[in-house]
Amino acid sequence: xxxIPKWLRLTAAPAFAVLLALLVTAALSSAHRGTGYVRDxxxxxxxxxxxxxxxxxxxxxxxxxxxxxxxxxHFAPNHEHPALMKxxxxxxxxxxxxxxxxxxxxxxxxxxxxxxxxRLPAQLLAGMATGLLFFAGYRRAGVLAGLLGAxxxxxxxxxxxxxxxxxFDVPVAAAILVVVLAYRRAQRSLGWGLAVGxxxxxxxxxxxxxxxxxxxxxxxxxxxxxxDRVRHGRVAPRSTWVxxxxxxxxxxxxxxxxxxxxxxxxxxxxxxxxxxxxxxxxSWYNMEFLGVNYNQPPMPLAYAAVMTVATVPAIVLVTAGAxxxxxxxxxxxxxxHDDAVASFSRPxxxxxxxxxxxxxxxFALFPIAxxxxxxxxxxxxxxxxxxxxxxxxxxxxxAWARLWRCADIPTARRRWMQPVACVLLLIPSAIATxxxxxxxxxxxxxLVGGPRGAADLGLNxxxxxxxxxxxxxxxxxxxxxxxHDLHELARRxxxxxxxWPAGLQSxxxxxxxxxxxxxxxxxxxxEVDAWNRFGTTAPxxxxxxxxxxxxxxxxxxx
Amino acid sequence: MNATTARRILAGLAALAxxxxxxxxxAYRDAIGPQDWPPLAxxxxxxxxxxxxxxxxxxGPRARMEVPALAxxxxxxxxxxxxxxxxxxxxLGDDDWSDALxxxxxxxxxxxxxxxxxxxxxxxxRYAFPSEPTTLQRWVDTPPAMDTPSGSCRVRGASGRxxxxxxxxxxxxxxxxxxxxxxxxxxxxxxxxxxxxAMPLGTVLRGHVGVSDFNGRLRSDAxxxxxxxIDGDFAGRFVTTDxxxxxxxxxxTTPGPHDVEVVLTDTVKGTWGKxxxxxxxxxxxCFELRSIDEGDKGEVPx
Numbered sequence: 001x002x003x004i005p006k007w008l009r010l011t012a013a014p015a016f017a018v019l020l021a022l023l024v025t026a027a028l029s030s031a032h033r034g035t036g037y038v039r040d041x042x043x044x045x046x047x048x049x050x051x052x053x054x055x056x057x058x059x060x061x062x063x064x065x066x067x068x069x070x071x072x073x074h075f076a077p078n079h080e081h082p083a084l085m086k087x088x089x090x091x092x093x094x095x096x097x098x099x100x101x102x103x104x105x106x107x108x109x110x111x112x113x114x115x116x117x118x119r120l121p122a123q124l125l126a127g128m129a130t131g132l133l134f135f136a137g138y139r140r141a142g143v144l145a146g147l148l149g150a151x152x153x154x155x156x157x158x159x160x161x162x163x164x165x166x167x168f169d170v171p172v173a174a175a176i177l178v179v180v181l182a183y184r185r186a187q188r189s190l191g192w193g194l195a196v197g198x199x200x201x202x203x204x205x206x207x208x209x210x211x212x213x214x215x216x217x218x219x220x221x222x223x224x225x226x227x228d229r230v231r232h233g234r235v236a237p238r239s240t241w242v243x244x245x246x247x248x249x250x251x252x253x254x255x256x257x258x259x260x261x262x263x264x265x266x267x268x269x270x271x272x273x274x275x276x277x278x279x280x281x282x283s284w285y286n287m288e289f290l291g292v293n294y295n296q297p298p299m300p301l302a303y304a305a306v307m308t309v310a311t312v313p314a315i316v317l318v319t320a321g322a323x324x325x326x327x328x329x330x331x332x333x334x335x336x337h338d339d340a341v342a343s344f345s346r347p348x349x350x351x352x353x354x355x356x357x358x359x360x361x362x363f364a365l366f367p368i369a370x371x372x373x374x375x376x377x378x379x380x381x382x383x384x385x386x387x388x389x390x391x392x393x394x395x396x397x398x399a400w401a402r403l404w405r406c407a408d409i410p411t412a413r414r415r416w417m418q419p420v421a422c423v424l425l426l427i428p429s430a431i432a433t434x435x436x437x438x439x440x441x442x443x444x445x446x447l448v449g450g451p452r453g454a455a456d457l458g459l460n461x462x463x464x465x466x467x468x469x470x471x472x473x474x475x476x477x478x479x480x481x482x483x484h485d486l487h488e489l490a491r492r493x494x495x496x497x498x499x500w501p502a503g504l505q506s507x508x509x510x511x512x513x514x515x516x517x518x519x520x521x522x523x524x525x526x527e528v529d530a531w532n533r534f535g536t537t538a539p540x541x542x543x544x545x546x547x548x549x550x551x552x553x554x555x556x557x558x
Numbered sequence: 559m560n561a562t563t564a565r566r567i568l569a570g571l572a573a574l575a576x577x578x579x580x581x582x583x584x585a586y587r588d589a590i591g592p593q594d595w596p597p598l599a600x601x602x603x604x605x606x607x608x609x610x611x612x613x614x615x616x617x618g619p620r621a622r623m624e625v626p627a628l629a630x631x632x633x634x635x636x637x638x639x640x641x642x643x644x645x646x647x648x649x650l651g652d653d654d655w656s657d658a659l660x661x662x663x664x665x666x667x668x669x670x671x672x673x674x675x676x677x678x679x680x681x682x683x684r685y686a687f688p689s690e691p692t693t694l695q696r697w698v699d700t701p702p703a704m705d706t707p708s709g710s711c712r713v714r715g716a717s718g719r720x721x722x723x724x725x726x727x728x729x730x731x732x733x734x735x736x737x738x739x740x741x742x743x744x745x746x747x748x749x750x751x752x753x754x755x756a757m758p759l760g761t762v763l764r765g766h767v768g769v770s771d772f773n774g775r776l777r778s779d780a781x782x783x784x785x786x787x788i789d790g791d792f793a794g795r796f797v798t799t800d801x802x803x804x805x806x807x808x809x810x811t812t813p814g815p816h817d818v819e820v821v822l823t824d825t826v827k828g829t830w831g832k833x834x835x836x837x838x839x840x841x842x843x844c845f846e847l848r849s850i851d852e853g854d855k856g857e858v859p860x
Contacts, residue, residue, distance in 0.1 A: 286772070291657075293734055293772065295772070295776060296776060313578055313582075314574060314578060315571065315574050315575040315578050318571065318574055319571055322567060322571070326559060402559070402564075403564045403567055403568050403571075404564075404568075405564075406559045406560070406561060406563070406564035407561055407564035407565045407568055408561040408564070409565070421568065421571075421572060424572055424575040424576065424579070425571065425575050427575065427578075427579050427582075428575060428578035428579060428582050431579070431582045431583070431586055432582060432586065434586075435582075435586035435587075444585075445578075446578040446579075446581035446582035446585050446586075447578065447581060449581070449585050450582070450585025450586050451585075452585065452589065452650075453585060455616035456614075456616070517619075519619065521734050522734060522772050524731045524734050524735065524736055525731035525770065525771035525772055525773075527731075527736070528635070528728075528729035528730060528731050528736045529729075531634070531635075531729045531736070532728050532729050536629065537622050537629045537630075537631065537634035537635070537729075537736075538622045538623045538626075538629040539619050539620075539622065539623045540623070541623075542619050542620045542623055544588075544620065546585065546586060546587065546588060546589070547588055547589050547590050547617070547620075547650070548616060549616065549617070549618070549619040549620050552619045552623075
C-alpha cells in the first residue's frame with residue numbers, strides 16, 4: 001500500500017464507489033427492461049408526463065409555468081405523493097426516452113423506451129445508495145467491507161426488484177441513507193450541519209417515509225447525551241442540546257421540501273394536511289399472511305418481522321444482528337475523551353463516541369416497528385420497510401469490522417479467508433435475485449424454501465399486476481382482454497411503447513375473450529368470475545416462479 | 559470479545575451462509591418439468607375414484623390446466639368430502655394430504671390410505687372412507703324448483719329467473735375458497751323457496767350456506783336463515799352470518815324418495831361503507847344441498 005501514491009489512495013475508493021454506482025444503475029436499467037409495469041407505475045408514468053411538461057415549460061415560459069392555474073393543472077395528477085421523483089422521471093423521459101406522436105406532440109426518438117427512461121432516476125438513486133454503502137463500508141473496514149455493505153443491500157431480491165421501478169421506495173431508502181450519513185458528518189462539521197437540512201428536505205420530497213428521519217435523528221442525539229451522562233457523568237453544554245444539524249433539519253428541510261413540490265405552493269397548509277390525512281387514513285389493502293387474508297385492523301404484530309425473515313436471507317439478518325449486538329455493546333462501553341469542546345455547530349467532536357451501531361440499529365428497526373403497530377394501516381408490501389435495509393447492510397459491515405478485528409487471524413490466512421467469507425455472505429442473496437429475475441416481488445429466502453416454501457406457508461405471491469411476461473395473447477384472434485390487476489395506465493404505457501399486442505383492447509370481463517388473473521388469496525373471487533365467464537376452471541397459460549403460479553390467463557376455447 | 563469467540567461467530571456465519579447456499583440450490587429451481595404433466599394426467603385419468611383432490615393447493619392453476627380431472631367443477635370448487643367413498647390425492651413431492659383437505663372433512667375422521675405411488679415428482683395417494691358413503695343427488699347438478707313471494711321462477715338449465723332476480727348455479731368465492739353453488743341476491747328479507755318432489759334421500763341431507771364475495775362480507779355481517787322441510791314437516795332451521803364462512807348444516811333423513819323444501823332468507827342484501835348503508839352491495843348468497851347415504855358408520859376401520 002505504501003507504494004501507492006497518496007492521491008490515488010484517497011481517490012481510488014470514491015472513484016470505485018462512483019463506478020459501482022454506475023454499474024448498478026446500468027445493470028438495473030438493462031435487467032428491468034423485462035420487468036412488467038407495476039400498477040403504481042402506470043399512474044406515475046402518467047403524472048410524470050404532466051410534471052415533465054411543466055418542467056419543460058419552466059425553461060421556455062417560466063412566467064406561465066409558475067402561474068397557479070398552470071402549476072395546479074400539471075401537478076394535480078397523483079398529488080397524494082411528493083413530486084420530485086415524478087419530475088425527474090418526466091425530465092428523464094424527455095431527455096433520453098422515445099415517445100410516439102400524439103395530437104399535441106411530435107414523436108420523439110430517444111435512447112430507450114419512455115418507461116425505461118422514467119425509471120432511470122430511481123435506478124440512479126439505487127446505484128448511488130450502493131456506491132455510498134460501499135464507500136461507508138470501505139471507510140469502516142476496507143474494500144471487502146465496502147463490497148459487503150453494497151451487496152448486502154442491493155443484492156436482496158426485494159430491493160433489486162423495487163430498485164428498478166419508477167417508484168419511491170428505494171429512492172427514499174437511498175435518500176434516508178444519505179441524510180443519516182450526512183448527519184454523522186454533521187456532528188463535526190459546520191458545512192454538513194447545514195447540508196443535512198437540505199438533504200432531508202430532498203428526502204421528504206421523495207416520499208413521506210423521510211418525515212420520520214428528523215425525530216429519529218433527534219432521538220439518537222438524545223440517547224447519545226443520556227448515555228454520556230449515565231455512563232460517564234458527562235453533562236453536555238446547553239448549546240449542544242439542540243445542535244445545528246437538528247435545527248437545520250427543522251428549519252431548512254421543510255422549506256426545501258416545499259420548494260420541490262409545486263402542488264403545495266398554492267395552499268401549503270391545506271394541501272399538506274390533505275396529504276397527511278391521505279396516508280394516515282390509507283385504505284387497508286388485502287394481504288395474505290400464513291394462509292389468512294387480512295383486510296381490516298389489526299394486522300398480526302409479527303407480520304413485518306416474519307416477512308422480513310421470509311424475504312431477506314438469514315445470513316444477512318444474522319450478520320446485521322451480530323453487528324448490532326457486538327458494536328452496540330461497544331458503543332455503550334466506549335470510553336469518552338472529553339478534551340474537545342462540543343459546540344452548537346460541532347455537537348459531537350471525535351473525542352465523543354459516535355455510537356454508529358445505535359444509529360444504524362434505530363434506522364434498521366424503526367420501519368419494521370412502525371409497520372407492525374396495530375394502528376398502522378395495512379400497506380402489506382415489504383417495500384414499505386425497505387428504508388431499513390441500507391442500515392441492515394451497514395450493521396453487517398459493523399459485524400465484519402468487529403469480528404475480523406477481534407478474531408486475530410494471521411494475515412496470510414486472512415488474505416484468502418476474507419474474500420471467501422465476503423462471497424459466502426452475499427451468495428444467498430445473489431442466487432435468490434438471479435432466480436427471481438423480473439419476478440423478485442414474489443421471491444422468498446432460502447430458509448423459507450423459496451417461492452414454493454412461501455406458497456406452502458401461505459405468504460403473498462405478488463400484488464402489483466406486473467407479472468405478465470409471455471401471457472399476453474398475440475394471436476390476432478383475441479380482441480378483448482380483461483386486465484384484472486394490471487392497471488389500464490400501465491397497459492397504455494405498454495401500448496405507447498409498442499409492447500402491447502396490436503388490436504388487443506382492454507374490456508370488462510363479460511365482453512372479454514381472455515382474462516388475466518394475478519394470484520392472491522382475495523383474488524379468488526375474480527378467478528371464479530373468470531371460471532364463470534369462460535366456462536372452465538382451467539387456465540390457457542400460467543406464469544410461474546419455481547413452479548408457483550403467479551398469473552394465469554383464461555381464454556375462450558379456440 | 560476475545561479471539562476465540564470472534565472466530566466461532568465467524569465460523570457460525572460461514573456455516574449459516576453455506577447452509578443457505580445449499581437450501582437456495584434446492585429452492586431456486588423448477589421441481590416440475592413440462593414433461594412431468596402428461597404422465598400425471600394419464601395416471602389420474604386411469605384411476606377409478608369418486609373424486610380427486612390436490613394436496614399442494616397452490617399448484618391449482620397449473621394442475622387444472624394440465625390434468626383435466628382436477629379441472630372438473632366439483633373438484634375445483636368442492637362442497638366438502640362427505641358423500642365420497644374414495645378419492646385420489648395428488649401432491650408435489652411427499653405431499654399426500656393437506657390442511658385444506660382436513661377442513662373439507664368438516665369434523666369427519668380422515669379416510670384410510672389404500673395405495674400410494676410416485677409419478678415423476680408427484681405422489682398419488684388413494685384414500686377410502688370405510689363406511690362407503692355415497693352422494694345420491696346434488697342440487698348444483700340438478701337445480702330444484704324455485705319460488706319467491708312473487709310466484710314461481712322460470713328454471714332453465716342451471717338458472718332460474720325470478721321476478722326478484724336470477725338464481726343460478728355458478729362458481730362463487732366464499733371464505734377465499736371457490737365454491738359451486740346456487741347464488742342470488744334479492745332485496746332485504748325476500749325469501750327464496752327451493753323444492754324438489756320425490757328427491758332420493760339417504761341418511762342425511764347435507765348442505766352449506768355462505769356469502770360471496772370478500773368485499774361484501776367485509777362490509778356486512780347480516781344473517782341468513784335456512785329452513786328445511788321434508789314432506790311438509792319442519793326438519794330444521796339454521797341461522798348463519800357471513801363471518802362464519804362456508805357454514806355446513808345437516809338434517810337426518812329416512813332413505814327413500816321424499817319432498818324436500820328449503821326456504822332461504824338473506825336479511826340484508828346491501829353493505830355498509832364510509833357513506834353508510836348501500837343497498838347495491840356485492841353480497842350474494844351461495845347455497846348447496848346434497849342427499850347422502852352415509853353407509854355403514856358402524857364398520858370398524860381396517
